Amino acid sequence: MRLEHVLLGLLALRPFSGYDMRKWMDGPGKYIGYGVQLPQIYRVLPRLVANGWAEFEVDPRDGKPDAKIYRLTDAGRDELLTWARSPYEPSPRPMDPDFKLRFLFAGQLGPDITRELLRTELDYRLTQLREPGWMDFTTVDLDPVPEIDLPWARTVQLAAHEFGYSNTAAYIAWLQLTLAKTEIAAGRSPGGTPYRGAATTTDSHER
Structure with missing residues (x-):
């Protein structure tokens, strides 16, 4: 995930x-799990301007340094849409920040983008959850240091894996619920079948 597309x-x-972007990430965006420092933002903003994706105007501040206020250009909108519609490849790690960022910043551009993203992520996670051997770590031969009691260590390892497994199951439930809600909002029944008489509504939603 490139910071350019987040901005x-x-x-x-x-x-x-740039300062307000950082404040947003520390405020409304803090639960996304994508930490970016202000110097990183300040390094990327000139690249957006150089690419023609953003422009700025100087906002004078009494008693404070002047602020640069950045706006999206037409070329920036085109770049954002191109990225939002580009193929999404899920990470092997569930609940990766890349998905959350794409869901927020690509999904806001239209329900068709949101649904495709959710379906791709959900299909991947369901396949991943069905893979055998998620507890194979319990059979791995270990030669621990003397301070480690092997049965206790395996108890702790199992608990840690169960925590991750249960979180993944909850994440899949959220994906299923959110996908169903977006399909209903677009005039579809959960699963993608249009409701009777809803074709016009669906088409107008997706244009």
Whole structure:
């Protein structure tokens, strides 16, 4: 996930200064799990301008350094849409920040993008959950240091794996629920079948 597209996604919502972008990530965006420091943002913003994806105007501040307020250009909107519609490849790690960022900043651009993203992620996680051997670690031969009691260590390892497994199961439930909600909002029954008489509504939603 490139920071360029995160910043373009923010600028699609409203003009931002670099400082306000950082405040957003520490505030409304803090649960996404994508930590970016202010110097990183300041390094990327000039690249957005150089690429023609953003422009800025200087906002004078009394008693404070002037602020640069960045806005999305037409070329920036095109780049954001191209990225949002590009193929998404899930990470082997469930609940990876890349999915959450794409869900937020690509999904906000339309229900068709949101549904495709959710379906791709859900199909991948269901396949992953069905893979055998998620507890194979319990049979691995170990030669621990004297301070480790092997039966106790395996108890702790199992608990840690169960924590991850249960979180993944909850994540899959969220994906299923959210996909169903987006399909209902678009005039489809869960599973993608259009409701009777809803074709016009669906088509207007996706244009």
